[in-house]
Amino acid sequence: MLAHAKLCAFKSLTLQLRHYVAADVWRTELDSSSWNQKYAAEELLYGETPNEFLADMITVLPSDSKIFVPGDGEGRNGVWLAQKGFQVTTVDSSETGVAKAKALASRKGVSLDQQLGDLTNWSYPQAEFDGAVLIYLHLPASIRAQVHQNIAKAIKPGGVLILECFHPDQLSRTSGGPKNIEMLYTSELLRSDFAGLLVPHFEFEGEVQLQEGTGHSGVGVVTRLVARRMA
Ligand SMILES: C[S@@+](CC[C@H](N)C(=O)[O-])C[C@H]1O[C@@H](n2cnc3c(N)ncnc32)[C@H](O)[C@@H]1O
Numbered sequence: 001m002l003a004h005a006k007l008c009a010f011k012s013l014t015l016q017l018r019h020y021v022a023a024d025v026w027r028t029e030l031d032s033s034s035w036n037q038k039y040a041a042e043e044l045l046y047g048e049t050p051n052e053f054l055a056d057m058i059t060v061l062p063s064d065s066k067i068f069v070p071g072d073g074e075g076r077n078g079v080w081l082a083q084k085g086f087q088v089t090t091v092d093s094s095e096t097g098v099a100k101a102k103a104l105a106s107r108k109g110v111s112l113d114q115q116l117g118d119l120t121n122w123s124y125p126q127a128e129f130d131g132a133v134l135i136y137l138h139l140p141a142s143i144r145a146q147v148h149q150n151i152a153k154a155i156k157p158g159g160v161l162i163l164e165c166f167h168p169d170q171l172s173r174t175s176g177g178p179k180n181i182e183m184l185y186t187s188e189l190l191r192s193d194f195a196g197l198l199v200p201h202f203e204f205e206g207e208v209q210l211q212e213g214t215g216h217s218g219v220g221v222v223t224r225l226v227a228r229r230m231a
Pocket of ligand 1 (some may be wrong): 031032035046051070071072073074075076077091092093094097117118119120134135136137138139
């Protein structure tokens with residue numbers, strides 16, 4: 001009787017685990033395949049020029065230093081940073097995005113470490129980078145805080161994070177961004193994600209004019225952050 005109950009409990013646990021693993025794999029595959037579809041055209045969805053906020057803030061990054069660019073997509077920001085002389089590591093889960101980013105780097109004649117990987121299970125180095133650049137990396141609520149903390153921990157003490165994303169007020173607009181309120185961030189949410197790791201130096205929430213390919217075009221509501229890694 002007891003052996004039977006134990007067997008049933010074991011079977012139920014195995015089924016739950018299988019369901020969990022399948023859902024997790026499905027979620028990851030769906031994400032990267034939907035980004036592959038978005039990047040299918042030859043032209044770059046967000047254009048070739050870097051994000052304007054990143055370009056404005058470039059002087060906060062120490063020259064020639066090591067910069068981490070998670071979710072670099074088709075490579076416009078990582079490649080531009082490499083052209084500026086930084087040692088750049090990028091990670092993105094879209095095969096098509098990474099292939100296009102590598103082609104862009106080759107066209108521009110720069111070399112950088114462009115990795116295909118999922119930020120939910122990537123092997124993050126600790127205190128490795130002088131800066132991290134997060135441009136429109138919108139993640140599901142279930143993984144966002146953990147990924148943000150892993151990225152912050154990969155920055156050296158004193159290093160800098162530059163971030164731009166869409167604000168929840170962007171939800172009804174057509175100028176870009178996810179149509180899921182949970183994937184849009186306020187300054188307050190980011191402060192909470194990075195608490196104990198990063199100190200905010202500059203915060204902004206408001207409208208900006210976006211001219212980033214066909215992907216981000218028109219007036220958008222964004223959240224911007226520059227923060228420093230605590231000692
Ligand atoms: C809106 S695009 C922004 C691309 C780039 N940062 C830019 O501004 O041009 C978001 C990118 O995040 C990537 N991404 C989303 N979830 C990811 C994850 N879990 N791991 C790695 N990359 C991810 C997508 O593949 C996509 O390329």
